[in-house]
Every structure is written in structure tokens, then in C-alpha cells.
Amino acid sequence: MPSAKRKLAQLQGAKKSARTGAEAEEAPAAMPEPEADVDMNSDEDMEGGFEDVEDDDDVADLVEDEDEDEDEDKNEDEEVDEQERAAPSVPSHDSRFAVPSLDEIHGLKETSELYMNNVFKLQLDEMMRQVRPDFAHAQALEGALRRMQKIFDQMPTIAPLPLTEALAALERVAPGIAPPFAEPVPRPDAAYKFGFEKPSQLHLVGSWPLRTAARRPGELDVDVEVCMPAQLFQEKDTFNARYFHKRAYYLAVLAAALQNDDKLGMDVSFMDASHSGRSTCLVLRPRQASAKEFRKLKAVIRVHAAHEFGTFPVNRLAPNRNSLRGAAADAEQGAALAPTPQYNASVLSDSMRMSHLLFLHGTSEACAGFAEAVQLLKTWATQRGFGTLLLGAKSERYAGRQMVAGSENARFLLTMVLAHLLHGEEPSTGLRGRTLHTQRPKLSMGYSSYQLMRGVLDFLAKHPLATSPVFMRAQPRAGLVRTEHIPTTSFSASPRAFVDPSGCINLLASWPAASVDLLQQEAAQTLHMLNDAESDCFAALFLTPCTSPVARLDEAAIATLQTKSDDAVRRMDAGSARAYGIEHLLAVSAKALGTRAWGVAVTYGAEAAQWPLGESAPVPSRRVALGVRLNAEHAWRQVEHGPVPDDSVACAAFRAFWGEIAELRRFRDGRVLESVVWPITSLEERAALPRRVLRHALLRHGCVAKANKLQFVNDAFQGLLDVPADLAQRAYLKRPSELGFQPVQAAFENLSKELRAMDELPLSVIGIRPVGRALRSMSTFAPGALNVAELGSGVPDCASYLAVHDVLITMESSAQWPDDLAAIQEMKTALYERIAAVLQNKMPGASLRVVYDDDAQTGETIQDQTSLVIALPAGFAFKLRVHHDRDHLLLQRLVRGASGAHKRRAQQVLRRYEHRYVHAPAHHAALQALQDQHPALGPTVRLVERWFAAQMLSTHVAPEALELLVAAVFTSSVHAPPATAVAGFVRVLRLLRDWDAREVLLLVPLEAASRRAHEHRAARADEERQAPGTTPADLRHTTAFAPAIAVTSQERVAAEQAFRAQRARDPAIHHAAWCIASDLDASGSVWTHESPSATIADAVRQLAGRAVAMLETPIVQKESAMVLFTPSLHTYDFVVHLHPSVHTRYAEALRPNADAWLAEGKRAYKNLSSLRPSVYGSEMRPDWDPVQAYVALLHTLYPSVFRLFYDQHGGTAIGGIWEKAPLAPHPFKVMLGYSSTPVDKEVVLNSDAVLAEVARLGYGLVDRIQVNKH
Known part of the structure; x- marks a missing residue:
């Protein structure tokens, strides 16, 4: 049975008409009003997401069932057709030729105006078939719910008892069940009592009754809420987790009754998505004997305990009130206690599920596209690591799935955001209660699901939640009436606020500010993708998971949190030691990095905590992943500027944060400031500067206990692009790792000046163009200045390689140039000899030789096969070639006029000429412009080429092809340009893993990107003038993601036609296994015509997939990183x-190995006499x-x-x-x-x-x- 991914791939390749691709969306069936005694909702309008279902047997079963139904329909249609053929002939009207209906016309218009293209609409429709649960197979679920209600109705009452007696009563009913008490755990002699009465109400809640549930990795959840009678609680139960203790006891009694009922046939366990003990619920899974009934539904039942709204005074649970006292109050010595907004929101949330359900149900009834839009948003969020997962038996398969810290209720949050945009914000009022202004809804109820999804993403991307909290409009019909007991100003206790219609609950209470910022950045990037109509981003949007910080951020680390805290209130409010440690880690990281980063994020395993009834809740792992999205313009500055000395309070805070490295400094412009200076001695240290800043701050403030508890992924890749220090000291005048490419580029500039200054030549040099890869900072190793004076003695043979850098020179036009190819080649050789003679006098000590190419042939008359190699005493070498335009024209004429073997030879020579003199200079100029804008481009190219070479593929992939692959990553609209080499390396590997080169053309907007790069500095200056004094964080949503870079439609069509023609001519793919086209090369085969072969391309894809799997683990040890670069x-x-x-x-x-350059028996000495005798001697051998x-x-x-x-x-x-x-x-x-x-x-x-x-x-x-x- 074909999988969903395979079907989507078929849709990608299909070129269907607008009418075929523009089917009108079907409105979801109207849902009946929920009954009073069976209601529905959950703490996170139940999760959604879309997994890679290619190997999912459950999805395959669902698809097979659908196909069986289709086959039955087909058989019925065939029977009807036979009856019609047997009936008398009557005039018929074939629907295929009928005039389009209004709905069809509307669908056509919608497809052309809303979606990027017809294929995107088809892909979306096909995906939704797989995402929607099959509600038709819910009979087994309904039977289980009825049985569960019957069990609850028959449960006996347990009179209120002290804790020890209540636990003994529970033990008698169901031995071995341990109530999941939240922290602080109740003392055995607690003054309050625990009891049980049967639930006053039973509600079916969450996304299942709303029909907004969406498939995702693991299991779906069907949520049931049991309402605990109000008489079990006292007003003081809001303090010190007393409510949650009684709630945990109530759940344990329910679990005992469900576990003991054989007719129900369910295994019961505890689950807590937040690891805080405040959201614990029961999870019911069918036992093996009854699993067949639930096979097609693939869902579990979650039972949540709730209390009636009004059981506790609302004003006591305002976000700015404290509800956690006791020992903490004694420690504060009477001072005002810190607020506990997370704890208070948790208590209130248990009373709002039903009201939220009624509100969302009314919204869904009024808006036909609501349910499908929610499913799209849930799918999008799950693939980006927002929200928990119920993996169950598939936990090992999805072990790499990560979740953004604090985002457990992400899918419910997105549902409420959509509802908010459909209803509008709460009107603001003046001092006398007058309405100052009423904000109209941002989205219309008549919008399609796609429009609604875009509206939510647009709101998240542009609304400044950091400075402007959101208050949803009150919904009296759903029982959500705004209370006066909680003022709007009280929500300032949380860093971000999105308040529900009741005005009581901040849906972002448990979200760290950094996680909210990451959600907004992901929304902005998704809009960036959706606005790029020329690229196919569907898989990146909905199909490909990207949850690991390594895959989407610039720096990633594994941190083992230090959970000790001096702030007991904040620690208890967070709910768990890990949650507090994460908050502390994120706060310190954000302050330390400042404008160096767009944001930071913490992730951990996405699976919700589940445990048997007789065991204690598992302690969440303190090992988390930390990711940083760097701001490339500020990330590597060496000085932290602090306050002026006159501000004593600010200066004290600055020194308290940075410690002993803070100092008072005077700068050249006369300013005197508190500062921190980070000294740098090499390019490697500069690249590691953000990591150094983070490590210092996190260690100083106790976020991690020891330095080895914070391990950065990028540290594992250090040294891969550098020569060992011992060899570099012997072989080079200055270590390449200290100066990088600056010395060779300076040597090129000096040589250019000498060439332009030559007056002794018959023709003047009018143009000098670099084409060597080191001259654009992209050679795998930065060429060091070779110590040519020590060749044969102090420089080991194994470090004597002298790289040659290609340069093209253009002579002035003159009648002295012959009009014959053979004569032109002779004249070029003569010019090389003359240039060598002139430069030899001007550059003493240089070695200048006219050389033939390695594949030069005797008697060759039309091919350019000579050049001038200049080896400078400074330790660099260059290869000069003369470019003459007349060559091109004469070769084109020869190709047109020749035939047979002569024509093939002429074509070969023409291709080489265009490589050297047309494509190479254009390629160099475009990449040099990109390198100027994106400093990480060059290091990424170098690391990618290092990986390819380590796989022993040096002769099988052209370096220029790898540069185009990297350029594709930096110009892609799928993600922001990476700011570090490792981040770019991971994304290139992901591109290679996902790219089906046999069927798909890779199109890189190289020239468009270079134009954008040239405009970059001017645009940045304009932004600074328009927003003086603003920080980069203020411009996050306007400048972080530039408009999409894309080729024109004509260029895309030309490239696709060339690709199809190439595959038609060569179906076996003997040539151009990779087709990487650009707006500079529509053929897509300039750099890939001969290599890689189809076999190599397939092998590279497999290697890339395995490497990505290892990197996203992630890798933090040097030995593990070396495995990626070690071939078998x-x-x-x-x-x-x-x-x-x-x-x-x-x-x-x-x-x-040092044995390669040290003589045997003398390894203890480090002087030059310990070297092996030289084989090559003291002569300079460029490119040997x-x-x-x-x-x-x-x-x-x-x-x-x-x-x-x-x-x-x-x-x-x-x-x-x-x-x-x-x-x-x-x-x-x-x-x-x-x-x-x-x-x-x-x-x-x-x-x-x-x-x-x-x-x-x-x-x-x-x-x-x-x-x-x-």
C-alpha cells in the first residue's frame, strides 16, 4: 500500500490543470451541541501533528480500509454503469463537460490566489486525509466511555480522613497504588483531610469532540474530565499545593476503580506532561485481548480531575498573588513574597476546560474552516517541537524527538490564538468604564483553513508579545465572563501574557520568554516560506521534523542543570527542579548574550512522563539541550559595554553579573565605561567567542555545576580545518589559524599591483580577476605562508605542499592579436614568457615558470594549455592565465563548422574554455558577494568539502558543486541563513538526505543572492537611520528574515526544461546525476556533468542521512565527531x-602521526635536527x-x-x-x-x-x- 509520503511525491511531480488542482474545500460536518452530562475538553485542546508515516503500519491500515471502501464504491458504480448501458438510450449530460458550478469557480479562484501553486493545494488535501482521525471507528471508544461512566457512578464515598488513614483506606481497595503528589509533598501529619465522593459531572473534553484532533507520532488522546465535588475542598486548599494533593488522592481512587474492573479491559497508568505533578492524569490503554477494537483508532483515554469554577476565590489566584508559603515565608522574614503565576494558573485551568470547549465549539460552528485550520497549525507545531507526544510503544522509534521547554500546551494555545483572531480583542475601557476602542476581528469567519492558518502565523510573527499582552474577548455564552477581581496589570508577573476570555488564566504562564520568542520566530520563518511562490516548501512545512537545536539553531549544547536554588518560591512555582533550572539557564543566557543572539531555547525529550500506578513519578532528567540563534552582525564582538561610572547601581549590577572580568576602561572616543573584554589570538578563538561568553556566565551563576556539564556541539568540530600546531610552527611563517585567508589575499593584491604597473609588455593588463577558491575564502584549508627558506631542512616533506591560486588576466584589445586559434595560443605563451622576465626583475627571489597543463597534448593547436606559475618568496603561489574574448568566438565557429571527431573535440575544448573564462569568474564573484554578507558561508563550504574528502570522494564531486549546495542552504527560504559552520554543515547534510536528485532539480538563485548581498550594507544603514537607538531585538520581526531570494519565472522554466531534456536524453543517468542550476547556469550541469555518478550520488544521500541522525543526537564529543569523518x-x-x-x-x-616527520629515536627533541631527511629537497614545487x-x-x-x-x-x-x-x-x-x-x-x-x-x-x-x- 503506498504511503502518504509516496502519494505526496507523486503529487509533486504531477502537472495538473488549474481546474483539477483547485477543488473547493469541504466544510466539516456540523457537530451536535454537547449534552450536559457528557461534555468535552482538556488542558491543551488536544495535541496534533503529522509524522513521517511511510513506515507506519497504523496509517497503512487506515489507508487500506479507505481503499477497500473505494473498491466497494467502484464495484457499485460498475453495476450502475451496466444497468445504464442496459437501459434505453436517453440524452445525457456528462459532468466532465458541464459548465463549472459556483463552488468550482470559487475553488479555482481560491487556488490561484491563495496557494503558492496547484500542486501545493493537492499536497495539502492529500496530507489532510492522513492527518484527520477516522471518527467512524469510534464505536469501541464510546463503549469504553459508557462503561467508565458507570464505574464512576457506582464508586463508594470515602469520608475525609487524615493522610495516613486515607492512604490506608486506599490500600485496602487497591493495594500498591501510590498517589502522584505534587511538590511540596504533604507531611504525614498534615492538618487537612483527604476524602472521595463520586464525580459530580463527567465531561468529554479536548479536541476529540471538536473534531480538531490531528494525527502525530505516537498515539492520539481522547480526554475525559471528572469534576470533583466542591465539598471535598476548603478555601485554604489553594495554598502550598493542598489542592493538588487532594486531586492526586482523588485520581488514585479513580485509578483503583478502573484498574479493578475487568469488563473495562484497560491498563491504567499515570501521566504528567509537565513533570510538575500539577497536570497529572490517568491514561487508559486497551489490554492486549481487546486491542483489536482500538487498532484502527490508535488512541488512548486520558482522565483529568477538575473542580467547579468558584470553588476557590478567584482573587486569591491572581497572577501577582503568592500561593506557596510555609518554609519560604520564614526565609523571607516577613517580606512580601514573590508571586506564583504558574502555580495559580494551574489551579484555575482545572476549572476552565468545559467553558473553553463551549467557546471553541461555538467558534467552530460559526467558522467552517476552523477545525482544519487547527489541524494544520497542530501539524506545523509538532514538526517544530512544540507540544508533548504520547509515543507509547514507539518511544524508541521517535527517541530523537525534542520539545521546546514549557510548550506542553502549545496546540491548545494555537487553537485559542485562532479563536482570538476570529473574535477580536477585549475592548479597552477608561476610568469610568467607558469603552475607549473596540478592536475588530483580524480574521473573517468565512476564510478558508489555509487563510486562517496564515492569519495565526502572521499574528505570531508580528505581534510584540514581549511588550503588548493579549486579552481575549469575554464570551458570556460559554460562561467566560471577565472578572473584576483580577486586574489586567497583574499579568505583568509573567514575562509573556495571552489571557483567556475569562480574564483569569494566562495561557503562556508556563512558557519561558525564550520559548515564546522561538515560536514567534518560527512563525515568521514559515511566512517567509509561504511567501516564496517559486520554491516547493511543503515538505519542510508539514512533513519533515525539525525539533533538535542542532538542526535549526546556530549553536547547540548539552547542559546538565544545577537545580539548587536560593529562591524557594520561584523554585516551587516552576513546579520541578528541572523547570526552575531551565528558567534560570534561559534568563542568564539571554542576559549574557544580549544582542549577540536573536534568541535562545532549551529542548528535552518530547514524550510525556508515564509510570505505573504503584510507582513514584519519574524524576525528569536534568540533561537538556541548549540552542542559540546568533545575530551574525554582533555575535563576535570582543567588548561588552556597560554603564558609566556615575550610575553606581547599574555598575554594581554589571560587576555582579560578570564578576572579576569586568573592569573600568577608557575608549578611544573618550568614553569611560564598565566593560568586559574577551581577548582573541586566533580565528578559532573568535569563532568560539559566543560559547566562551555563555560558558563563563552559566558557570558563574550556577546554571551548571562544572565546565564539563556544558558541552557544545561546535567544540567537537574544532581543529578539523587546521594543521596541527607543531607542524604549522615548523612549516609556516605564521600559523594559518591565526590569520586565516588574509595573508594570501594580501599577496594577491600585491601581485595585482605589480601586474598593473608593468610597462614593458606590448599590451597592457586591463583586468585581473581572482578565481582561486582561497581568494574567496573557501578552500578547505587556509593557505599559510610556507617557509620556503627552510624547505628541505626545517620544513618536513609532509607539510611542504604549496597551493596554487588561479588568476585570470585580461590584456587590452589590439590589432596585434591574431585571428587564428593556434596563433592565439602561441601568443599567450609568448606573453607568459615576457611577463615572467619582467616580474623576475621586480620580484627577486620569486620563481616564475611557464607550465603546461597536466593533460596537455603534443601538437594541440586549439586548446589553451599553458599558464604562468609564480611562486613568491612570501610563501604563496599563483597561476596566471590570459583571457582573450576572441577565443570564444572562434571556438563557437569551429563547433558549428566541424563534424564527427573534430566537432566532438571542438566541443570539448569550448566546454573547458567556458569553464575557465566564463563560468568560473561569474561563480567566484557571486560567491564572494555572498561571503561578504554571510561570514559563515566560507567555513561551511570548507567543512562540507572536508566531509566529502573524508569519505574519499575528492575526485568524484567538483568543489564548485559543493559551493552551490552550500549557497542553496544560505539562500533557502526554509530557514534563516546559518551563522556558524556547523549549523550550515548540518543543513547541507539534511538537504543531501532529502534531495531526490534523480527526479528533482536543485535551483539556486545565485545571481539574485549576490545582488541582494550588494544591497545589504545600504539596507542596514537605512534601518539604522529609520530606527535610531533600537536594538536588534526590537527589529527581530522586520529584519531577521529578509524577503525570499528567488529566480525569475522565466529562469525557472528554462532550468526545468533543461533538466527534463537532460533526463530524457540520458535516462540511465550516466551524466549529471546532480543537476544544480542557477540564474547563471540554466543547464544545471556546468559543474556536475561528469561527476558525481548516479552511484556516488546515491551513496552520498545514504551517508548524509546517517550523519544527520548522529548529529541530531547530538554529538558533543570529539571522538564522536571524528566518526563522521572516518570512512570504512x-x-x-x-x-x-x-x-x-x-x-x-x-x-x-x-x-x-608524528612518525611521519620525526626521525626515529629523536622524538624527545623538538628542534629541527629531529626531522626525517627530506626527499624533495629545498626547491619550491608549486601544487606538487x-x-x-x-x-x-x-x-x-x-x-x-x-x-x-x-x-x-x-x-x-x-x-x-x-x-x-x-x-x-x-x-x-x-x-x-x-x-x-x-x-x-x-x-x-x-x-x-x-x-x-x-x-x-x-x-x-x-x-x-x-x-x-x-
Whole structure:
């Protein structure tokens, strides 16, 4: 049975007409008014979400049932058709040719105006089929609910008793049940009493009766509320968790009755989503014998205990009142106690479920698209880690799912936000009760579900909840009348406020401010995606989970919380030690980072806590994930500016926060400020500065106990792009990790000045364009200034590689240029010789040579195959090529006029010319502009290429193709541009994992992005002028996510046509397995025509998927990170092991061994005499890589015998895989190209002889050959 994902993939590829793709939405069936004795609702208008259902047997079963129904309908239709054919012929009106109805016309218009495209609407409709529960299979549920009501009605009363006696009475009824008491746990001699009476009311609540439930990973929940009689409580029960203690005892008695009833057939357990003991409920799952009845529904029943509204005085539970006293009051010594807004909201929430249900039910009745819009919002939120999950038996499968701290009621919150936008805000009143203004509803009841969802996202993205609390309009019909006992100002006790229609409950009371900010940022980014009509973002919106901080934030860490607290009231108000630790961690992190970050977030496992009735509630793990979204413009500043010395209070607070590192400093502009300076000595230290700031603040303020209790993911990747310090000190004049790419770019500028200043040439140099990857800061290793004076003595051979950086020069136009390709090439060679002679006099000590390309051919007349290599005494080398426009025109003419082999050769030469002189400069300029705007682009490219090379794929993927992959991530509308290399690396791997390169074109708006980058500085200056004095946090929702960058429709159409044509010409995908098009290259194959192959592309996708799974665990240990960069050599048929001491790039290896450069017996000394004797001597050898040359030679000699894989960055193993054709018996022929051995009347490859030849060709370089498979 095809899965939901497969169906959606088919819809993606389908190109349907507007009429087919624009079906009108069906309004949900009207729900009958709930009866008085069976009502419905829950503390979080029950959860929703959409999982990857490809392997979900339950969804497959549901789909199979639907298909069976469809088959039955089809059979009935066939019978009707036969009857019609048998009946007399009468004029008929085929509906396919009928005039469209008004509904159809409305659907067509809606699809064209609201949705990004027709396919998006089809995908949405198909997904909703899988998200909606099958309410038709609820008979078993209804029977269980009736039986449960009967059990409750027959339960005996337990008279109020002291705690010890009440527990003894419970033990007699059901031995072993432990009431789930909330903290502070009641003392055995508690003065108040515990009793039980049968529930006064039983309500079916939550999303099930509203029909807003949505499928998600794990199980659905059907919520039942039992109302505890008011006579069980006293007014003082609101204090010190007395209400929750009595509530826990009541739940335990209910659990005993349900567990003992065999006819019910349910296993009962406790569940608490918040780990606070205040939201504990009972979970009922069918036993194995009756599981068949619930198989298709896949739901559990949750039983919540509630009290009637008015049982407790509302004014005592105002957010600014304290309800947790006792020992804390003694500690405060009579001072005013801190408010307990979370605790108070928890008590009130238990009395509001039914009223909220009635309100939402009325809203759903009035708005046809309400239910489906809620399901969309729940799906969206679940995929982003907002809200708990009931995973049950699938907890291991979804173990990696994370939840944003405090967001347990996220799905109910989103439902209420939608209802608020449909009803409008509470009118504000003046001093005499006059209405000052009434805000109209922001959304219309007639909107479609998609419009409603967008409206909610727009509200979340733009409304400043940090400064403007929201008060929902009162709903008297639902019993939600605003009370005067709780003033609106009292909600300032919480950092964010969204108050329900009763005016009593802040739905954001349990949300840390950082979690609310993250929700708003996710909403803004989602709007950014929805506004990008040119990109297909459906999977990223609804199908692909992105819950781990590693996947969506720039910095991620694993922190083990320190839960000790001097503030007992805040600790108890938070509900648990972990909740308080998270609040403290987030508060300190936000203050420490300031404008360095857009926001911080904490996540932990998404599964709600569940435990057997006879056990105590599990203690929540103190190990949480911390994520930071950095502000790239401020994240790496070295100075924290504090207050002026005159403000003594502020100065004391500043020094108290930062500690001994705070100092008074005078700056160049004359200001004297309290400051903190973070000294930096290398680029690696600069990249780690936000982590350093966080680590200092969290340790100082006791958020974590020790430094090793805070482990950053990015720390595990440090050093992967640097040469070991010992080797760098020996080989380079200055360590590359300290200066990065600045020295080589400075050397290029100096060379450019010398070239422009040459007057001795017959033609002037009018243009110098860099194309080398290091000149755009994207080579895997930053090239250091090689100590050429110590070559052969102080510089080890294994660190003697001198990289060459490509440069194009353009000479002035002149009649002296010939009009013949062969003559032009000769003239270029002459120009190189003349330039070398001139520069040799101006640059003493430089080595200048005119060289031929590695694949140069004798007698070649049309191909440009010479260049000038300049090795400077400063330790850098450049390769110059002369660009002449006339070459292009003459080659195009030759291609048009030639035929046969001459034409193919001309086409090959033309392709190489365009690579060098057309595409490479344009590619460099665009990426350089992007690098200027996004500093993390270059480091991300370097880390991605390091990973590809570590997988021994150096010769199988062009570096420019990898740069385009990274550019696609930085220009994508799916997420904000990453600010760190590791964040970008993870997103590139996710792109490779999800990209079906065989069927889907990857389109990168490279030129559009470069234009945007050029406008970036001007736009930023305009923002500062328009909003002087505002902080980046104030501009969060207007500047954090720029408008989508996209190619034009014409460019997209051209690229898609080229892609389809390429796949039609080459269905077996021998070429262009990756098609990465851009507005600079519509063909999509400039950098991927020859590589990677289809096999390599598939392997990369599998490797990326496994790497993402490891990274999102997440990885915080260096050893674990190294596993990602360690290939398995057993997968190759044979492995050629090399001597590292003669590998000129061995210094770049992942784990270089000192034996490669230190002489035996002298390792105890660190002076130069301890080095191995040099093999290559003191001569500068630009771009000399013996391993690369060896691999190229083997490819030339044995192109059809094997495929080779190696790591060009210091790898000492070459993996080989035999081609299948030579191993199969085949006829002998002359010039076969490899050694063979006879088999019967045919021959097969003589692999032993070939490997012996491979060893002979690599004499001095090859150590040994390991054969895994013959």
C-alpha cells in the first residue's frame, strides 16, 4: 500500500490543470451541541501533528480500509454503469463537460490566489486525509466511555480522613497504588483531610469532540474530565499545593476503580506532561485481548480531575498573588513574597476546560474552516517541537524527538490564538468604564483553513508579545465572563501574557520568554516560506521534523542543570527542579548574550512522563539541550559595554553579573565605561567567542555545576580545518589559524599591483580577476605562508605542499592579436614568457615558470594549455592565465563548422574554455558577494568539502558543486541563513538526505543572492537611520528574515526544461546525476556533468542521512565527531596504503602521526635536527601533490578497470573498486588495456597482475596493498 509520503511525491511531480488542482474545500460536518452530562475538553485542546508515516503500519491500515471502501464504491458504480448501458438510450449530460458550478469557480479562484501553486493545494488535501482521525471507528471508544461512566457512578464515598488513614483506606481497595503528589509533598501529619465522593459531572473534553484532533507520532488522546465535588475542598486548599494533593488522592481512587474492573479491559497508568505533578492524569490503554477494537483508532483515554469554577476565590489566584508559603515565608522574614503565576494558573485551568470547549465549539460552528485550520497549525507545531507526544510503544522509534521547554500546551494555545483572531480583542475601557476602542476581528469567519492558518502565523510573527499582552474577548455564552477581581496589570508577573476570555488564566504562564520568542520566530520563518511562490516548501512545512537545536539553531549544547536554588518560591512555582533550572539557564543566557543572539531555547525529550500506578513519578532528567540563534552582525564582538561610572547601581549590577572580568576602561572616543573584554589570538578563538561568553556566565551563576556539564556541539568540530600546531610552527611563517585567508589575499593584491604597473609588455593588463577558491575564502584549508627558506631542512616533506591560486588576466584589445586559434595560443605563451622576465626583475627571489597543463597534448593547436606559475618568496603561489574574448568566438565557429571527431573535440575544448573564462569568474564573484554578507558561508563550504574528502570522494564531486549546495542552504527560504559552520554543515547534510536528485532539480538563485548581498550594507544603514537607538531585538520581526531570494519565472522554466531534456536524453543517468542550476547556469550541469555518478550520488544521500541522525543526537564529543569523518575501508575491493612521510599534504590529515616527520629515536627533541631527511629537497614545487598525480596516472592507464577513491587532504589510503565488465569472461582482443588471464576460450582480468603494476608505479609512495575482495 503506498504511503502518504509516496502519494505526496507523486503529487509533486504531477502537472495538473488549474481546474483539477483547485477543488473547493469541504466544510466539516456540523457537530451536535454537547449534552450536559457528557461534555468535552482538556488542558491543551488536544495535541496534533503529522509524522513521517511511510513506515507506519497504523496509517497503512487506515489507508487500506479507505481503499477497500473505494473498491466497494467502484464495484457499485460498475453495476450502475451496466444497468445504464442496459437501459434505453436517453440524452445525457456528462459532468466532465458541464459548465463549472459556483463552488468550482470559487475553488479555482481560491487556488490561484491563495496557494503558492496547484500542486501545493493537492499536497495539502492529500496530507489532510492522513492527518484527520477516522471518527467512524469510534464505536469501541464510546463503549469504553459508557462503561467508565458507570464505574464512576457506582464508586463508594470515602469520608475525609487524615493522610495516613486515607492512604490506608486506599490500600485496602487497591493495594500498591501510590498517589502522584505534587511538590511540596504533604507531611504525614498534615492538618487537612483527604476524602472521595463520586464525580459530580463527567465531561468529554479536548479536541476529540471538536473534531480538531490531528494525527502525530505516537498515539492520539481522547480526554475525559471528572469534576470533583466542591465539598471535598476548603478555601485554604489553594495554598502550598493542598489542592493538588487532594486531586492526586482523588485520581488514585479513580485509578483503583478502573484498574479493578475487568469488563473495562484497560491498563491504567499515570501521566504528567509537565513533570510538575500539577497536570497529572490517568491514561487508559486497551489490554492486549481487546486491542483489536482500538487498532484502527490508535488512541488512548486520558482522565483529568477538575473542580467547579468558584470553588476557590478567584482573587486569591491572581497572577501577582503568592500561593506557596510555609518554609519560604520564614526565609523571607516577613517580606512580601514573590508571586506564583504558574502555580495559580494551574489551579484555575482545572476549572476552565468545559467553558473553553463551549467557546471553541461555538467558534467552530460559526467558522467552517476552523477545525482544519487547527489541524494544520497542530501539524506545523509538532514538526517544530512544540507540544508533548504520547509515543507509547514507539518511544524508541521517535527517541530523537525534542520539545521546546514549557510548550506542553502549545496546540491548545494555537487553537485559542485562532479563536482570538476570529473574535477580536477585549475592548479597552477608561476610568469610568467607558469603552475607549473596540478592536475588530483580524480574521473573517468565512476564510478558508489555509487563510486562517496564515492569519495565526502572521499574528505570531508580528505581534510584540514581549511588550503588548493579549486579552481575549469575554464570551458570556460559554460562561467566560471577565472578572473584576483580577486586574489586567497583574499579568505583568509573567514575562509573556495571552489571557483567556475569562480574564483569569494566562495561557503562556508556563512558557519561558525564550520559548515564546522561538515560536514567534518560527512563525515568521514559515511566512517567509509561504511567501516564496517559486520554491516547493511543503515538505519542510508539514512533513519533515525539525525539533533538535542542532538542526535549526546556530549553536547547540548539552547542559546538565544545577537545580539548587536560593529562591524557594520561584523554585516551587516552576513546579520541578528541572523547570526552575531551565528558567534560570534561559534568563542568564539571554542576559549574557544580549544582542549577540536573536534568541535562545532549551529542548528535552518530547514524550510525556508515564509510570505505573504503584510507582513514584519519574524524576525528569536534568540533561537538556541548549540552542542559540546568533545575530551574525554582533555575535563576535570582543567588548561588552556597560554603564558609566556615575550610575553606581547599574555598575554594581554589571560587576555582579560578570564578576572579576569586568573592569573600568577608557575608549578611544573618550568614553569611560564598565566593560568586559574577551581577548582573541586566533580565528578559532573568535569563532568560539559566543560559547566562551555563555560558558563563563552559566558557570558563574550556577546554571551548571562544572565546565564539563556544558558541552557544545561546535567544540567537537574544532581543529578539523587546521594543521596541527607543531607542524604549522615548523612549516609556516605564521600559523594559518591565526590569520586565516588574509595573508594570501594580501599577496594577491600585491601581485595585482605589480601586474598593473608593468610597462614593458606590448599590451597592457586591463583586468585581473581572482578565481582561486582561497581568494574567496573557501578552500578547505587556509593557505599559510610556507617557509620556503627552510624547505628541505626545517620544513618536513609532509607539510611542504604549496597551493596554487588561479588568476585570470585580461590584456587590452589590439590589432596585434591574431585571428587564428593556434596563433592565439602561441601568443599567450609568448606573453607568459615576457611577463615572467619582467616580474623576475621586480620580484627577486620569486620563481616564475611557464607550465603546461597536466593533460596537455603534443601538437594541440586549439586548446589553451599553458599558464604562468609564480611562486613568491612570501610563501604563496599563483597561476596566471590570459583571457582573450576572441577565443570564444572562434571556438563557437569551429563547433558549428566541424563534424564527427573534430566537432566532438571542438566541443570539448569550448566546454573547458567556458569553464575557465566564463563560468568560473561569474561563480567566484557571486560567491564572494555572498561571503561578504554571510561570514559563515566560507567555513561551511570548507567543512562540507572536508566531509566529502573524508569519505574519499575528492575526485568524484567538483568543489564548485559543493559551493552551490552550500549557497542553496544560505539562500533557502526554509530557514534563516546559518551563522556558524556547523549549523550550515548540518543543513547541507539534511538537504543531501532529502534531495531526490534523480527526479528533482536543485535551483539556486545565485545571481539574485549576490545582488541582494550588494544591497545589504545600504539596507542596514537605512534601518539604522529609520530606527535610531533600537536594538536588534526590537527589529527581530522586520529584519531577521529578509524577503525570499528567488529566480525569475522565466529562469525557472528554462532550468526545468533543461533538466527534463537532460533526463530524457540520458535516462540511465550516466551524466549529471546532480543537476544544480542557477540564474547563471540554466543547464544545471556546468559543474556536475561528469561527476558525481548516479552511484556516488546515491551513496552520498545514504551517508548524509546517517550523519544527520548522529548529529541530531547530538554529538558533543570529539571522538564522536571524528566518526563522521572516518570512512570504512572494508567496503573497497582493495586498498592502497601510502607512506605518509612523502605525502606533501599529510599535514592536512585528520589524525597526522608524528612518525611521519620525526626521525626515529629523536622524538624527545623538538628542534629541527629531529626531522626525517627530506626527499624533495629545498626547491619550491608549486601544487606538487604526489598522491594526486599517482591517482591521475592510474585513472589514465586503467580507465575501465577500476574506480579509485581517496582523500586529497592528507589521506594515506586509496580505495579501489573493480569494474564488473573486466571481471566477467570476455573474448580476448589486441590492445585490451590491462593484464588478463585465460578462462576456457575467453579471458578475465588478472587482478593480481594489475595490483602488482599499481604497486610498481607507486614505488616509494606505496607502502602496501590490502586486498579485501578478489
